[in-house]
Amino acid sequence: MKARFPQRFSAWGLVRHGLTGDDWPKVWRSPELRRSYDVVIIGAGVHGLATAYYLAARHGITNVAVVDRGYVGGGGSGRNTAILRSNYLTPEGVAFYDRSLQLYRNLSSELNFNVMFSRRGHLTLAHNDSSLRTMRWRAEVNKVAGIDSEVIGPDEIKRLVPMMDTSDRTRYPILGALYHPPGGIIRHDAVVWGYARAADSFGVHIHQNTEVTGIDVDVSGGTTGRVRGVQTARGPISAPVVVNCTAGWASLISAMAGVGLPIITHPLQAAVTEPVKMFLDPVVVSGTLHVYVSQTDRGELVFGASVDPFASYSMRSSLEFLEELAGHVLQLMPSLATMRVLRQWAGLCDMTPDYSPIIGVTPVEGFLVDVGWGTYGFKAGPAAGEAVASLIGTGRVPELVAGFDLARFDDGRLVGEKGAAAVGH
């Protein structure tokens, strides 16, 4: 099916609006809340909206509601550092994130919305022998899967990032890096808005400010029951399928259905500087120094770090984080000392024991989860949405996510992806 947008965005449309001064149409509508839907998706972030979009576009299921406690893209989707890559460590992870990267690359034309994907290349620095070994391991796993990824030395790093201090006189000299040319950055808000607009054009309902307060489970049939619908702050909604796409809040939503998850919520902080002239092409990551840096198309430097060291739902940022971050960035690029930080913030990460996500069915029939993304959630959005939509539309678990089921924690089939974490969390 093709989306029927009220108005397509194009260069001609831009010129026409510029000349006539007409208002642009609303990007998505605010429909009346129905009492019943075929599918209710909790969480209007990239995962929830991508699921809704692919349900409508690929499977013709359009009687869908996406409900959110706050606003579209107000959680992790608007708080991440918008880095895309597929250079993971496990074959399952590599295949999955590469599918997501493929979808991201064509997203602007598919959604008729400029998501500003910028292919920059991605450098993961190694400062010691053990991380260099992991880089080699990852490069080999990547190459077998057909993904462009190789280990490069300090000279090549210096050529790619002239600002980098690649000398051997630093506290943690750079020994090499895993270079992943297809990696890049994207405009994360645009991704969420684009999916929301495209889903809305198929008739999907997006309900903001609609907090889910309970999940109705009918336990008369079996021991663990079947989902009947959700209770919200704006009244009950009945639905045979309910999807939990709430990232940091996933444990709380799942507990409403009586489903326990192996998730711990940690805050992850980030910061952004004033914009400067472009000087940094690739995304630079250092696990040892717990930092990742990229320069947006506007020229701002976006910094991220490792998750806060204890579980919390607090989204306050801390001075301690900023001090540590700044110190680490300056070890990599000392000439940034005069840059000014504009703002810092925190988002919530739903960390699993094996750093791999949980997608698929739960013991409660009809209650699906797309959670446990930890620090990888944003880059996984399209592939996860596609997989969950396929699971709902066909009733079969797609092969791409078969290893990421909830039952793996009871059976001991963990998919250890910690080695591919950008920084040691």
Next chain:
Amino acid sequence: MILVPCPHCGPRNASEFRYLGEERARPDPVAATPPEWRQYLYRRTNPAGWTTETWHHSSGCRAFLTVERHTVTNEIRSCTVAGAHT
């Protein structure tokens, strides 16, 4: 960041501590089935509110502490030496 009121050292920055997670009952390792043991290893309630957890003052007095903390506000209302109250 937050201050943890260590009973030995007084209020200290949380970065001195190692967070060991929410308190949970350890099943009998001999009697527990593998799925029960994995539930103990991996499943968490991960509450948004008051919770009881274990912290280790690894860069201080090295005591294991039982901390009652609110996970939304990070307020700590009690901090005692673990095991001392049982």
